[in-house]
């Protein structure tokens with residue numbers, strides 16, 4: 001007896017991992033930002049909030065454009081970027097060096113970890129007056145506080161990355177004649193690189209915070225100064241320009257670090 | 272170069288103080304230009320032994336010595352069971368690693384590496400990263416990396432385990448041909464009795480953990496080896512003899528796990 005074809009039961013295999021898919025929803029991303037701005041503008045136009053408290057987005061944009069044209073904004077941004085750059089370079093170079101040393105050498109670990117554990121929880125902002133006392137009111141104290149804020153996340157992340165280096169790969173390097181410093185350069189540092197880049201991301205946030213704080217004391221330029229000064233003379237629109245610039249700085253650094261990550265770590269699957 | 276393993280013992284002690292005796296009192300000499308295969312049940316300490324010979328771990332007792340080492344060549348090079356490729360280096364970069372450490376100039380390194388990439392059938396994949404390769408290809412990168420430095424003694428830990436049967440056979444031929452040319456001393460770990468007998472001059476059988484030398488069996492086959500030899504009575508008898516030696520060990524080791 002032949003089975004009738006109509007009786008044959010067929011089950012179609014479906015992709016059971018479908019609910020794990022995470023589409024990008026690009027439109028939603030843009031709409032969210034636009035929605036916030038529109039709401040903000042509408043609030044202003046409806047007269048719900050006085051302009052002194054919350055200037056309208058268009059007003060902020062116009063003010064920003066004027067400040068850009070007059071060169072005022074660029075002076076502030078330039079001064080801030082310079083402080084950020086110095087602080088970032090010094091802090092991350094020291095942080096990476098200390099992280100590698102503490103992660104790789106037992107003596108450095110014994111000395112370094114308690115020191116870092118004791119100093120890390122201090123809010124760096126509390127050290128600003130001390131740094132000013134030591135280094136004066138000029139640029140060095142500003143740069144130093146940013147460098148200090150960058151140093152800790154960098155040192156701690158680098159240390160963790162170094163500790164995570166695969167002992168098998170280290171042995172493989174030694175099997176092919178690598179000495180201590182070759183192992184550090186060719187195995188330990190590349191292993192730690194993803195953690196180091198993650199440290200840069202953490203540090204970027206801290207640096208921005210400390211920048212603004214440092215620029216509120218005894219400076220004549222910088223985005224932090226702009227915000228504080230505008231607030232003092234109740235120039236709310238200018239103040240908002242400063243805040244938008246800070247937000248843009250944060251977004252840009254995030255994007256830049258993403259690019260850096262892809263350039264530095266091309267071996268990551270899916271990168 | 273002769274490799275002398277003298278009363279070697281290794282006990283691993285973990286952080287909680289628990290001890291695993293991997294090797295106890297292993298003595299073994301690999302003659303200059305000899306091809307020795309090392310067989311033994313899983314977990315009996317074969318990789319441990321190879322790592323000890325390569326100077327990659329602290330031993331608990333005994334020692335390893337190299338007699339009449341050649342000058343200008345690295346003493347040992349290792350093909351790792353787990354491949355141990357550097358994920359941040361391309362195929363080319365991985366194969367060049369040992370040459371870099373020897374201080375070879377970049378151009379010469381590149382040339383040397385390309386030859387071995389060809390031999391191991393990886394041509395066209397020079398710029399790929401390990402995660403972009405199949406398991407068998409990764410293993411061949413590990414083999415190329417070790418062959419590239421032309422060591423006085425070659426330590427190979429199950430070098431063909433991830434290869435399909437056909438590729439494995441071709442790679443066996445390649446390795447045999449290379450050995451005929453260079454007569455490098457080889458210590459070769461494998462799970463495969465047929466492979467051990469086909470390739471080696473001598474097969475050393477280790478007991479289950481803790482590993483001791485159970486038997487050393489000379490292979491009565493001539494050189495160069497040919498596939499046709501795999502039907503010779505000498506080959507079949509040797510395989511049979513080793514299998515009967517190993518059977519009980521393997522069964523006991525399996526029951527233990």
Ligand SMILES: Nc1ncnc2c1ncn2[C@@H]1O[C@H](COP(=O)(O)OP(=O)(O)OP(=O)(O)O)[C@@H](O)[C@H]1O
Pocket residue numbers: 283284285291292293311312313314315316317318319320352480
């Ligand atoms: N780093 C380590 N720490 C603790 N124990 C270990 C370590 N490496 C190996 N061992 C133990 O030592 C024994 C021998 O291990 P080894 O890797 O040398 O075996 P093997 O003969 O190579 O096994 P296989 O054939 O499965 O590769 C095993 O029992 C293993 O659990």
Ligand SMILES: [Mg+2]
Pocket residue numbers: 317318319352428
């Ligand atoms: Mg092993």
